[in-house]
Amino acid sequence: MFQLEMHYEIHSEQIYQFLYFITFDVQLAEDLMQETFIRAYEARHSYRGDANVLTWLRTIARNIAYDHFKRRKRIRFLRLEENIMIELSAEQLVHIEEEKRELYQAIASLKLNYRMAIVLRKIEGLSIKEAAEILGWNEAKVKNNTERGMLALKKAMGGDLHG
Template identity: 85%
Template sequence: MFQLEKHYEIHSEQIYQFLYFITFDVQLAEDLMQETFMRAYEARHSYHGDANVLTWLRTIARNIAYDYLKRGKRLRFFTLTKVKEEMAIELSAEQLVHIEEEKRELYRAIAGLKLNYRMAIVLRKIEGLSIKEAAEALGWNEAKVKNNTERGMLALKKAMGGRYDG
């Protein structure tokens, strides 16, 4: 049985991050994450425990993101300035600025990728899922995940002027 409060507490951050890297919009990712859990709750009777809950939630989140994009909504760029406090202590201000610039450049490059490339890279390279896990979450076969990840990484490297190694 799907327990909303329990799974929201455990998985909301991962679903949010997944949606953030698809939309690159803090508020939109939050809204889509909330919608994901609302739909999961409404469909809780269809979840029988045969699939991993996080995989099931990512599938719902992916479908919600696709629906949003199909409606022709434009995606906006973002600003990401999170720096962990312990990192701030160890690095100089100049180093922090350089790191933040590199992060913004990387995230802009990811945001510029085709949606399929972006989703494959987020799940495989950022969230660290296996090819099989990413295929389950995306509803793709493993070959499609592998191809979209490889092509996405090549496109990402090109977008960054050949400076990104994955």
């Protein structure tokens, strides 16, 4: 059984971070995270328990992000336009070191599929199988998008990518 309060307390930060790296917008990530938990609560009776709760929540979050971009027609934009600028407040800029800012800008410049694969595999440390389950892809697609994304990320960082 899905217990909203408990799972929100345990998983909200991870869902927020996942959505932040997809959107690079603090307020939007917060809104989509809230929507994720609302939809999870509404669908709690359909949760079969065969997947990890966090995997189930990330899948819901991914679907909500896709829905948001479709409504805004941004998926098409993200696929065609690879140079997306991150807008950060002055306060946020003060707290983010130069290297992190450059990395975030490089990640934001990636195609959405590359970004999602890298966020799940390299930032959140999920296995190929776990990422495939969340993204609704086969494992080969996860592996290919991760590898291609890392190459694109390395290029965006001027060849300076550790790890």
